[in-house]
Every structure is written in structure tokens, then in C-alpha cells.
Amino acid sequence: MPREQNIRLNVNGRVYERTVPVRLSLADFLRDHLHLTGTHLGCEHGVCGACTISMNGRSARSCLTLAVQADGAEIVTIEGLRAADGSRHPLQQAFLENFGLQCGYCTPGMLITAIELLRENPQPSEQDVREALSGNICRCTGYQAIVDSVLAVARDTQGSKKREIV
Amino acid sequence: MSDARFVNQKAVGSPVLPDEAIPLVEGDGRFLNDIRLPGMYHVAFLRSQHAHALIRSVDTAKARELTGVVMVLTGKELLGKVEPFRSMPNRFSGGESVQHWLAFDKVRFCGEAVCAVVAEDRATAEDAAELIEVDYEPLPVVTDPRLGGQDGAALVHDTCPNNYLIKREYERGNVDEAFRNAHLVVKRKFKIGRKQALCLESRGCVAGYRESTFGLTMWISHQLPYVVRHYLANHLHLPENDIRVVVPHTGGGFGQKASIYPEEFVCAYLALNLRRAVKWVEDRLENMVASTHARDQSIEVAVAVDRDGRILALSSDVCVDVGAYSTYLWSAGMEPLQTAGLMPGPYKVPAMRYRTCGVATNKTPVGPYRAVGRPSASASLELLLDEVARRLDLDPVELRARNLIPIEAMPYRNANNLVHDNVNYLPCLKLAATKAQYDRLRAEQRERGANGKLRGIGIACYAELTGLGTSTAVGPGTLLQPGRDAVTLRLETTGVLSIAAALPSQGQRIMTAMRQVACDELGIALDDITCVNNDTAMAPYGFGTFASRTAVFGSGAVIQAAKELRRRMLALGAHLLNVPVGELTIVNSVLQTIDRAKTLPIREMAEKSYFSAKNIPPELNPGFEVTSFYDPKFGSFAGGTHIAVVDVDAHTGEVSIVRYVAAEDVGTIINPAVVEGQIIGGIAQGIGEALLEELVYDETGQPRTVTLADYLVPSALEVPRIELHHANTSSAALGGFKGCGEGSIIGALGAVACAVADALSRRGGDIHDFPATPERVLKGLGVLPSDA
Numbered sequence A: 001m002p003r004e005q006n007i008r009l010n011v012n013g014r015v016y017e018r019t020v021p022v023r024l025s026l027a028d029f030l031r032d033h034l035h036l037t038g039t040h041l042g043c044e045h046g047v048c049g050a051c052t053i054s055m056n057g058r059s060a061r062s063c064l065t066l067a068v069q070a071d072g073a074e075i076v077t078i079e080g081l082r083a084a085d086g087s088r089h090p091l092q093q094a095f096l097e098n099f100g101l102q103c104g105y106c107t108p109g110m111l112i113t114a115i116e117l118l119r120e121n122p123q124p125s126e127q128d129v130r131e132a133l134s135g136n137i138c139r140c141t142g143y144q145a146i147v148d149s150v151l152a153v154a155r156d157t158q159g160s161k162k163r164e165i166v
Numbered sequence B: 001m002s003d004a005r006f007v008n009q010k011a012v013g014s015p016v017l018p019d020e021a022i023p024l025v026e027g028d029g030r031f032l033n034d035i036r037l038p039g040m041y042h043v044a045f046l047r048s049q050h051a052h053a054l055i056r057s058v059d060t061a062k063a064r065e066l067t068g069v070v071m072v073l074t075g076k077e078l079l080g081k082v083e084p085f086r087s088m089p090n091r092f093s094g095g096e097s098v099q100h101w102l103a104f105d106k107v108r109f110c111g112e113a114v115c116a117v118v119a120e121d122r123a124t125a126e127d128a129a130e131l132i133e134v135d136y137e138p139l140p141v142v143t144d145p146r147l148g149g150q151d152g153a154a155l156v157h158d159t160c161p162n163n164y165l166i167k168r169e170y171e172r173g174n175v176d177e178a179f180r181n182a183h184l185v186v187k188r189k190f191k192i193g194r195k196q197a198l199c200l201e202s203r204g205c206v207a208g209y210r211e212s213t214f215g216l217t218m219w220i221s222h223q224l225p226y227v228v229r230h231y232l233a234n235h236l237h238l239p240e241n242d243i244r245v246v247v248p249h250t251g252g253g254f255g256q257k258a259s260i261y262p263e264e265f266v267c268a269y270l271a272l273n274l275r276r277a278v279k280w281v282e283d284r285l286e287n288m289v290a291s292t293h294a295r296d297q298s299i300e301v302a303v304a305v306d307r308d309g310r311i312l313a314l315s316s317d318v319c320v321d322v323g324a325y326s327t328y329l330w331s332a333g334m335e336p337l338q339t340a341g342l343m344p345g346p347y348k349v350p351a352m353r354y355r356t357c358g359v360a361t362n363k364t365p366v367g368p369y370r371a372v373g374r375p376s377a378s379a380s381l382e383l384l385l386d387e388v389a390r391r392l393d394l395d396p397v398e399l400r401a402r403n404l405i406p407i408e409a410m411p412y413r414n415a416n417n418l419v420h421d422n423v424n425y426l427p428c429l430k431l432a433a434t435k436a437q438y439d440r441l442r443a444e445q446r447e448r449g450a451n452g453k454l455r456g457i458g459i460a461c462y463a464e465l466t467g468l469g470t471s472t473a474v475g476p477g478t479l480l481q482p483g484r485d486a487v488t489l490r491l492e493t494t495g496v497l498s499i500a501a502a503l504p505s506q507g508q509r510i511m512t513a514m515r516q517v518a519c520d521e522l523g524i525a526l527d528d529i530t531c532v533n534n535d536t537a538m539a540p541y542g543f544g545t546f547a548s549r550t551a552v553f554g555s556g557a558v559i560q561a562a563k564e565l566r567r568r569m570l571a572l573g574a575h576l577l578n579v580p581v582g583e584l585t586i587v588n589s590v591l592q593t594i595d596r597a598k599t600l601p602i603r604e605m606a607e608k609s610y611f612s613a614k615n616i617p618p619e620l621n622p623g624f625e626v627t628s629f630y631d632p633k634f635g636s637f638a639g640g641t642h643i644a645v646v647d648v649d650a651h652t653g654e655v656s657i658v659r660y661v662a663a664e665d666v667g668t669i670i671n672p673a674v675v676e677g678q679i680i681g682g683i684a685q686g687i688g689e690a691l692l693e694e695l696v697y698d699e700t701g702q703p704r705t706v707t708l709a710d711y712l713v714p715s716a717l718e719v720p721r722i723e724l725h726h727a728n729t730s731s732a733a734l735g736g737f738k739g740c741g742e743g744s745i746i747g748a749l750g751a752v753a754c755a756v757a758d759a760l761s762r763r764g765g766d767i768h769d770f771p772a773t774p775e776r777v778l779k780g781l782g783v784l785p786s787d788a
């Protein structure tokens, strides 16, 4: 097996081409090679969810994904959530207004996971939200404010035109 | 943005949105691992795989030969160059422990650092660490503190007879007489497993060489930047003013990042010696064994009560497995001394006696973790009170009401010598019971019981001493008596205000709290106030964040400094506007006469004072920078009552929390949304303590829980919606504030533990070991055979 491989992928709307070691994780690629440090590592074991990113529209654990597996993929990280005019994504705004974060270390993974939920189920119940987030550990908030942030966006988008999420 | 959320025109008391959280929601947080300096090297540690062994030899030759390796450092090479960590003198010390930064003659726990490898990247450093050959001679292992304390047991430290790092006996009041004359005496055992703070971001540092004007700059994920600086200076023999410590965004602390550890100090040494920046970030596997553990206690407690259930005396025996070393700074006394000493909690205890010990074992050292000692102290007593209630056929709420210290009796000095000054224990109990519709809960419990379902209700009342000033030691028996912290307020040339402090926040929104307080005190608009925090090069002295103190200290210091700054602003304003000082006030960043006839924006005043000083009498222009140290002298008790309702599945042993109500007295609230977040977050951790979390070692001292897949913390599914209510009083501290960071974890362990025990008691079962895992629940029900 070659030790390095060429990959080309789209991250947050920009195309990158890089030669990367085959053993490099997608998380390390994003953080160390593209300097997108918004994606966090909490366990590097696939358990905590802090490293969750969106890959071809599905949430994925970037610590368990190899950079070479993302060849040709479309990736969205927390840095890619803001609108073109720089305004915050409605869920980012909701996290801020509902105090949905304390230390903020879990936040990137929470945002990506919850956005995927809201796209698939725009009107989730509290239980739906809790289940969707159950693979993301937050050690600070006790989850309540996070759940409320997600429910607030669901409420806001009810009836009104849903903003295209990721 | 913020002003729209003001309640009664005041910033304090309003859920002001925290500007400091904006970078974090936008993905621009700067955590330790996000820092990279040009040419920076990376460090990995070789760690002991043995719990207890002599090191016969260390061969680093192969590791050094690997391409990309810069240096391999062994413990021997550090000898004589740096000061090892000697256990802090403690009045109750049994023996001494000395922890070398890198073990050189002996390893005492699995995970202890033996060598440091420096390489061009982390992967290479890790590869090289695997090439180091260490010849170990295994020694007998101490894993059970009860056995470890017996004569003839193997010794973890030769300097520590019977492995007792801490030992204390205490008695106050006539305990024997109370037990003799008691109407009823009840005894009970309680065990709580080993815990991990489990910050989602583990520890780490970047040690920079000759950055800016400093010889050594440490970016470190830590709660106490100035304390780190002090000890770096002492242990590396450096001038303190040549060291800068900066704390970046921090992904959780909870006490785990309040101790001094070897790894960061090794990195400082390496940076100075290699004349190059180095970085070390703890991975999760390391974190599970190299960062302090917590709890791990066996408690026996007995209570003597009169016929009405009033406590006459309390007697306890506490044994804590404190691990291999006396945690540096805090000593091994944290858990043993606080658990036993704080056992009375919010209850009137006229006489008490305890024996407590911290026994060294071949495990990771035990250090501070949220609410040190109190959760198990409280849970063991609450479980005991439930048993008293059952025996006397009293309702548990009524029994507690009879024993809580009433506010009319305060100040009340309890048998543990602590004074309860102003706290609403009883109103919190009543409020929680009312909001939970307690009588209905009991009726539902009976109904479910009739249908063969197990439901339990747990009530826990807790007390939490917060915001400790200089007259109360945070670490009992130690020399450490933090109790004075400073802030600097500086009016900048454009009229905006900067608050500088060294009070790190791991999400407690300290900066927002201080801005809110300053806004009210000075009349400067919230949006004109920012906070620089956590940098010893910019902030005045402070001990940092721990022990539910930061909001109390930061706010108190802001109030004090603001008084002087306001005086100066009004004096100069009066001069510039040519009006008497008494007629001036400051509203929304504008100096104005009470009739608003004359106004002067602070911005103009500031510009004039800095840029047109020649027209101002010097005595009116002393500079607009004020530093003030605040010492609240005493601490203030916060308290509350938690009620948990659980359902227990008698077939699987699974426990689920179906309702959770909490009523708290946390003093005057600065930001209600932040306070709620602290309380709910603490409850979630308490639920984890009660039901899920446990670090397990086998009898050879090998850790069995080294990933997040083994050490279970609560997810969004295990934490129910928390119903939160307040019955606040003001403390004697400036602003009337109390701390709220830790209390709720105390109530949560007690309430959930009592609820589980209550459920099991419906079938004649009981439970003494926590967390209440399904297996233990089934044992408690007699479905599985018990260990005893």
C-alpha cells in the first residue's frame, strides 16, 4: 500500500487538493492540514461525537474516517455553517440565545448532528432530539439547553420557509 | 443585543447573552490543541504498564535513532535539575509521597510517565516511545485500601507507614452519651466508585521559548494560571517574572485541571532546554490514567436520634483509596477530610465524631473533582436518614424538615465547626416538595407498586460552602489558603472599559458575569465592556477557578474597583462639565446631571483625560485604571433540595429517572440562564455518579476502563428534563452572591441514590454500592447473589 495518496475534496464550499499520508484521519486532515480547528477531538475512538462533521450530507465521525476516504466528498464543518453574508446559521443563533453551550467543546459535533436531524425531521419532539443527540457527549450542560436550542429552531421554522440546512 | 434582555433596568439578574460564547458557536474557539507555533516540536510520554515495579534500566537507543526524533528524556536525566513534587505538608499527614516528573527508580501506577519523547510530529514521538526498552521488576501491588492499611501490607512509599497519606480523628460534643441515650441508632455502609471528571477536552500545553519578552510562555489547559506560574518558577528555579501563563479556551475543568501534573512541567523543561516550542496534548487513553481520579470511598456512618427523629449525634468512618501520590497542591486530604468533615451538611448535628483516612494504592492519584467529598458525604447521610424515617414510620420529607437548620437559628455553628449564616434550607425543601407535588408522587408510587412496578422517590438536602475567603481553608489541613483575588478595571482611551482578571472560565461565563456587575456599578453600557481573562501578562493576581468561588471573587473585586473608578470618573466629569460632583450620574456610558441639562459621553471624558491632559488639574486625572483585591473573609453556604423519581426494572436492573425537581438557594443571581446551566450540568454529573460512572481496576492494578466505551457518562437520554426552582437569600459577600458551580452534583447523587434504594425497599431490597449499575440493582433485589 502506498504511504501517501492524492485527494481532492470540497470542504465548506472550497475545493482542496492535497497529498496525505494514508493513515491520516479526516479530523487531523481538517485540523492540521486545512487549519479548520473548529472540529474537536474528544476521544478519537468514535464515542464522544465532538468530531462530527457532515460528509456528503450525512453526519460522520471524522476521527474514525480516514482523509483518503473523503476523496471526492463534500464536507461541511462548523466553519461552514455561517451564511455567505457571515450571519450565523439559525441553529448557531439558537445555541447562543438558549445558552446551549458552556465550554463549547462539544458544540461543533452537536450542531452538525442536530442540523442533520432537523433536515430529516423538521418538527422533532423532545424525545426525538434527545435520541438524535444521544451519541454526542456533553459534559457541561446536562443537555437541557442544547435540546431547547434545537427545539427553538424547530419552532421557528414551523410554517415559515425552512432555510436550507447544509 | 444584550440590553433587550435586561430585567428591571439592571444587568445583574438578567439573562444577558454571553458575547464570550460567540466564537465558540461560530467554530472560532481557540483551544489548546488549536495552537501551533512555528518550528514547534511534539511530545509523547512513555507510560508505565505496571502498577508497581522497580525500574532496573531504561534503554532509549532505538528510540533516539528514529528519523524525526529530537530528544528522549528519562527520569534520571531530570534528577537534580528540577524539584520533584513533594506532598504538601498537611496537619493530618500520615506519611510523605514524592512524585518525580518522570519515574526513575520505581513506578507506582499504570500510566505513570517514565520517559518523554520529543519529535517533529506526534506520531513519530509515539512510535519512538514504543521503541524504548524498560526493564521492570514487578513489586507486590496495593489495590485495596482496607488491606493496604494493615500491618505488613506492601508499601507504595517507603516514607509512608501503613500507606496512610492522610489520617484524622475528630470529636466534638458528647458523642458516646448521645449514642447511649438515643431512642434509635441506625448504621449504614456506603460505597462510591472511582470517578473521572472527564472533561471533553483533555489536558495539554504548549511551552514556548522566548516568546515576546518572556523566557517561558505556557499555554495550558488549566484552571489556575497564576498558581501554575508560581510552581513553575519554584520547581524549575526560574524567576517568576520571566514566565507567562495563558489559558486558552478550555473544554471543561471540574477540578481535574486544578492540580499540578508532571507532564506540563516536563514540557516547560524541554522548551527551555531545546530552545524551541513544544506541544503535548493528552489523548483520551492517557487522560483516563494520567489525570486525577476522584471519590473511591467506603463509608460507615451511624446516627443517634431521639423519638422524634431529631439527630443527636453522628459518627462516621471514612476510608478513601487516594491512589499512588498525594495530589500536588491539594494533598491527599481532599476527599478523606472533606467527606468526613462535611458529613452533617445542612442538618443540625449537636455532636459528631469521625475517623478518616486516605490510603495510598497503586492507582492513579485522586484529586479534586466537582464538589470534592460532599456528594458521598451527603448521599451516605441521606440514605441513612431514609432508614431512620422507615424505622420511625416518619415521612422522609418530615424527618428532614425536623433536622434542617432553620434560618431563624442562624448564624448556627454545627458540630463540624462550620457556621451557617444565611441560607434557605427549609424553604428549599418545602418548595421542592410542593413543586413536585410530593404527596401525589407517593400516591403514584403506591399505585405502581400495586401493579407490580418498582418506583422510588429520593430526597436530598445539601449544603455547599462557596466563595471561601482567607479565613477558611479550601483544602483542610494544607498550607494553601487562597482567598484574595483581584481584577483591574481600565477605562480605555475611547471610553470603553476593560476588565482584566485571572479567573478562567470553562463555560461558567465569568466574563459575562463581571461585565454585568461592572455595567450596573459604573453605568457603562454592557456593549462597551469587555473582559481580558486568563493571561498572567495582562491580568492582576488571582488564584483562579475552583471551589465555587469565581463569580463571588470576580464580582466582589469588580464592585470594589468600580467604586474608586466611578469616583474618579465623576470627579473629572464634574470638572469638565463645571457642575458639582453630587449632581452627576452615569447612565448608559454618558455622564449627565440629574436633570440631564448637561451631558458628557464617557468617551469624550476618556479622550480628554488621556490626550488633552494639560488642561486638567493633575489631582483630577490620576489615571483610569484601578486594581482591587477582594477577600470575602468567610464563605457563604448555598443549599437546596433535590427530589428524584426513578423507575427500576426488576428484570433488567435498569434505572430510569422519570422526574427531577430541584429547589436551590444560590444567593443573588447574576445571570439566571448561566446559573441554570451550572445547576443542570452538575445534576447530570451527579446522575452519572449515581448510576453509571465507575473506573475499575483489577487486582493487579491494571485499569479496566480506559476508553469512553468503558467509562459511561450520561447522554441526553439518561438525563431527564430538570425542573428548577429558587428560594434565594443574599450572602454577606459583596453583591450578595454565592457560588453555584458545585452544589447541584451533591444533591443529585443523594437524591438518585435514595430513589433507587427507596424503590428496592418496596421489595425488601437495598443497595449500598454506587453507581447503581443494573448488576448491583439486581443484587440489591436478591435476583442475583450479593457479594457480601
Ligand code: FES
Pocket (backbone or CB within 6 Å): A040, A041, A042, A043, A044, A045, A046, A047, A048, A049, A050, A051, A052, A061, A062, A063, A064
Ligand atoms: S473524537 Fe471522534 S467520536 Fe470522539
Ligand code: FES
Pocket (backbone or CB within 6 Å): A101, A102, A103, A104, A105, A106, A107, A137, A138, A139, A140, A141, B200, B251, B252, B507
Ligand atoms: S459544553 Fe462543554 S462539553 Fe458540551
